[in-house]
Amino acid sequence: MSGNGASSSSLNMISGEDVVNNNLTALVVDDSPLLRLLHDIHLKKYGLKVQVAENGKVAVDLFHLGASFDLVLMDKEMPVMNGVEATKELRAMGVTSMIVGVTSKDGPGEQQAFMEAGLDYCFEKPLTPEIISFLLEELNKHNNKD
Amino acid sequence: MAGSGTDPTQQLNDYIRTMHDQGILDDNFDQLLALRREQNPRFINELISMFTNDAEAYIAEITNALSLTEVDFSTIISKLHQLKGSTSGIGGHRMYQACCELRVAAADGDKDRCDGLFLRVKEEFNTLKQCFESISEMRRNIISNGTRRRRRRPL
Numbered sequence: 001m002s003g004n005g006a007s008s009s010s011l012n013m014i015s016g017e018d019v020v021n022n023n024l025t026a027l028v029v030d031d032s033p034l035l036r037l038l039h040d041i042h043l044k045k046y047g048l049k050v051q052v053a054e055n056g057k058v059a060v061d062l063f064h065l066g067a068s069f070d071l072v073l074m075d076k077e078m079p080v081m082n083g084v085e086a087t088k089e090l091r092a093m094g095v096t097s098m099i100v101g102v103t104s105k106d107g108p109g110e111q112q113a114f115m116e117a118g119l120d121y122c123f124e125k126p127l128t129p130e131i132i133s134f135l136l137e138e139l140n141k142h143n144n145k146d
Numbered sequence: 147m148a149g150s151g152t153d154p155t156q157q158l159n160d161y162i163r164t165m166h167d168q169g170i171l172d173d174n175f176d177q178l179l180a181l182r183r184e185q186n187p188r189f190i191n192e193l194i195s196m197f198t199n200d201a202e203a204y205i206a207e208i209t210n211a212l213s214l215t216e217v218d219f220s221t222i223i224s225k226l227h228q229l230k231g232s233t234s235g236i237g238g239h240r241m242y243q244a245c246c247e248l249r250v251a252a253a254d255g256d257k258d259r260c261d262g263l264f265l266r267v268k269e270e271f272n273t274l275k276q277c278f279e280s281i282s283e284m285r286r287n288i289i290s291n292g293t294r295r296r297r298r299r300p301l
Contacts, residue, residue: 030231032232035232035235038193045181128177129180
C-alpha cells in the first residue's frame with residue numbers, strides 16, 4: 001500500500017492488543033486541542049509515549065532541538081506553519097520518522113498535494129483505532145527490519 | 147415485580163441509534179464511547195465540555211467577522227477550519243456538513259450565502275448540544291440506577 005489516502009476498509013484489521021508497544025514515540029501536530037487530545041489518548045492506549053504540538057513550527061523546532069519520534073501525525077491546515085511546509089522541512093532536515101498526514105474530508109487534491117510534501121500515509125481525521133493499529137503494525141515491521 | 151418502562155441502557159442505545167439515523171451523530175462519536183470505557187468515567191463529559199466551549203468561542207469569532215463592514219472572510223475560514231476539526235472529532239455529522247458548506251461560501255466571498263449557512267451551523271450546534279445533554283442525562287440515570295440496585299442487594 002502506497003498510502004495514497006487509503007481507507008480503513010482496505011487495511012488489514014488487527015487487534016489493538018497485538019501492537020501494544022512501549023518503545024515507540026509519537027508526535028501529534030494539530031491546532032485543534034480536541035483532536036490533539038483524541039489522538040493522544042488513542043496512541044497512549046497502544047503504549048506509545050506521546051508529545052503534542054499546536055502547529056508545524058513547534059513540531060519542526062522540536063526536531064531542531066534534537067527530539068526524535070517514530071511517528072508524527074501531521075494536520076494539514078495549521079496557523080504559523082502548516083502541515084505541508086512542516087513536512088517538507090522535516091524531510092529536508094533528514095527526518096526519517098513515519099509522517100502521517102491527517103486532513104479534513106473536503107478537497108479531492110488535498111491529500112495528493114500533502115503526500116508530495118513527503119508523507120508516508122495520509123488519512124481523514126480523526127484517525128480511527130483501525131488506522132492507528134495499521135500504522136503501528138507498519139512501524140513495527142519497519143523497526144524489525146533495522 | 148419487574149420495573150416498568152425500558153431499561154435505561156437500552157433507552158440510551160436507542161437514542162444514540164436515532165441520532166445516527168437522523169445524521170446528527172456519526173461513527174466518530176461511537177469511537178469516543180469506546181474510549182470512555184478505558185478512560186475515567188467523566189471522560190466523555192470533559193470532551194463534550196471542551197467541544198462546546200471551543201465551538202461557542204469559534205462561533206462568536208465568526209459572528210464578529212461576519213458583522214464587519216468589510217467582512218473578514220479569512221478569519222471566518224480559519225475559525226471554520228478549527229470548528230470543523232472539533233466537530234468531526236466529536237462526531238457531529240450534520241454540524242460538520244453545515245460547516246463545510248459555510249466554508250465554501252466564505253471562500254467564494256459571498257456574504258449573503260454565509261449569513262444563511264451560518265444560521266444553519268448555529269442551529270446544528272444547538273441540536274448537537276441538546277443531543278449531548280440528553281445523552282448525559284440518560285447516562286446519569288444509568289449510573290444512579292446502578293447505585294440503587296447495589297444498595298438494595300441483600301447481604
